[in-house]
Amino acid sequence: GIGDDGRGGGHEGHAGPAATGGRSVDSLTEPSPEPADVRVELVAREEPFRLASGEEVEGYTLNGTSPGPEIRAELGQLVEVRLVNESVPAGVTLHWHGLDVPNAADGVAGVTQDAVPVGGSFTYRFRADQAGTFWYHSHQVSHVQVLRGLLGALVVTPPGGVGATDALALVHLYGGTRTVNGRSGETRVTAAPGERVRVRVVNTDNGPMSAWVPGKPFRVLAVDGTDVHEPGEVRDEAVVVTGGARVDLEVVAPARIDLGGASVVVGEQAPPAAPRPASALDLLTYGAPAPLGFDPAAATRSFDYVIGRSPGFLDGYPGMWWTINGHMYPDVPMYMVAEGDVVRMRLENRSGEGHPMHLHGHHAVVLSRDGVPATGSPWWVDSLEVGDGETYEIAFVADNPGVWTDHCHNLPHAVEGLVAHLMYE
Template sequence: TLVLAGQADASADGHQHGGSAALSVEQLTGPKDQTPAVRKTLVAARTEVRLTSGATVDALTFNGSAPGPEIRVERGRLLEVTLVNQNVEEGVTVHWHGVDVPNAEDGVPGVTQDAVMPGGRHVYRFTPDRAGTFWYHTHRDGLLNVKRGLFGALIVEEPVAFDGLDRTVFTHAWPGSGRDVTALDRADQPAGQDAPAGRKVLLRTVNSSEEPQTVRLAGAPFQVAAIDGNAVPGATALEPGTELQLAAGGRYDLAFTMPAGAVTLSLGANPDAALTFSPGGAAGRVSATGGGQFDPLAYGSGSEPGLGGHDRTFDLRLDDGFGFSQGRLSYVSSLINGRLYPAVPALEVERGDRVRMRIASRSTVNHPFHLHGHRVRVLARNGDPVSGSPWWTDTLNIGRGEVYEIEFRADNPGIWMDHCHNFQHGANGMIMHLAYT
């Protein structure tokens, strides 16, 4: 058995007291005795990558490409991934963003495993139980190494596969000379995609950058079929040109039926970044006109009982920390309840608890708050309750002055990291743990 360090009621000799339950290693890892349905190897290495703009970046890749290979597995089937680090000096791990894996498979160095150093390897095994769009990325030196290319898509499919065109696209900010270059990364697919009229298209958008990205789909009405790997019940048709703000780390699955003409996905910040679907696959683009702003708070319909009667409620306050740098008062850190990681106290809950969190930002910048190991349900934003279908997420963009209320069930024991997905902010202190047995 294993006792989590820091658990208040576990004595030094490992004996259990009070209500704390012992956990076996089997409960914290993926199944050891089954044959995986899908086996993959990811080799991390330093590589030079040429962007569509022609510029080259000194990148880090999985299997020679960035994004790395798209991994697909059916829901309920065992996936086994072997990570090999060829020559990334800082070390590498793989975190499965949005998948509620057993704790030991979570890929957080210093918490759930040691970083894999050059020449080393590590095997991950887990069975995803929910179909949807997820992604994987290194969790070591995330600040630079995700940015430099150590990420890819993990698609969990329904047993009956979608029979239309199914494509994944990342919005990524490459470290450029002086300034990040935000691009739509299609993993070597052409910017023009062949799609005849009447064809169903599922376009999975993933934001691997550190800021929210604005994407627009023009040329056809569409639905947001899923948010962060959670299907949206009662998803209604949005007008062509509707603007979507994708949180850093977040995913929107966009579904549409091909019209007679072309459909273009474009990225707000970069006028060159576009992906166009058309009969014949020409790379031209349809520009966006009209359409409002998509808001997940009021989208979809259909209800699902909330957890209610919460057993624990936590208040988190996000703040900027200021200090003197070169004689000027400037931003230096990102705090949770006035503290910097590792001084932020871990949230302690009991297994089975209904947990409610109120996260209030007094910061001047965006904080994409990400919780490991648990998808969460949004209850309210700035006091307004969710009025559409239940809004499930794993990465919530908490803007300047915003307050979110969320809830989740503590049903996945271990030591989890909850943090800002802006890696600079994480490195500057906006990280905390959630721990229970």
């Protein structure tokens, strides 16, 4: 019926029974939804705005700003976000990147909902059932709308907090300027000398970024919203943060986190910026194996996802388009699974360029890269950089029924066909 179904999400158009005061038959029989613990309204507009550091940007805002408001919830809380489209002509949606929400709340225009037109609204409801760092963004004409501002951070904390000062560092490029929390140059976090600070780095850019701390050791606490138990302390190495990915770092004040053109200064008298070290942290080679909670050797489905590139026509336009297993979008067969399947997927990149691959609705564990098994702390990802010529094997449990998008998060590549779908039978 019309109105909120209390589970995944609900639509309110500008016409229909809800708007005219009538009620549908369904809504009379449905139990009224459980009240949410966290309620947010986000109003999307097309309008110029100023970054915190002063530059003007032609783009889109959420509640008048970009990035939009940081949404925070505690583990287990029910979150309700009402999206209102005031003036985004192409329509808008919100996707909760990295949080495995129910399919109806996934926010993919044309797959799980229609884009919300100007004057319309849509209510997303989901349980914050994983503590970690996530983000949200429009999933309608994403290569334009995300780039120009329809995004924000979503942080889920364990009850009682993280036991350290908790700071956000959402990185975004506005017209070529790299910003942290909408500010170019330096972003400051207040901290007393010796204080431990957890900095949640969110890379919302199309390409990979390296994060590192000049002159001081630091720890990697989590990747893509999941805690890692190794590598422990790191010094003079950079962490690669894939497009769309998140990495939580722990530093002791004073420190500077260099994010390639922008930085986070924690406490007073942080060391100056310095050139980044040559080596990049390789999460595959640290630590001892730890239990996954399922057995990837007992896979009930195995798929290939081979990325290539070939000449052809897309929507009637000639060009060099991405292919998946030799097929061009939209002729890429769906990956079919049944609930409870243990799924293995081999991602092979033969396309001449690297791709930050993003799977909706599930977290996958990395099993190997180029045949070398991962031996570290389990490395759970929703966004994985697959370099040109590389092959990754990943595995996940099919535990979230629906139709899920699995695409390149270099968003122009998704428009150029690097999109597949996972569907439950």
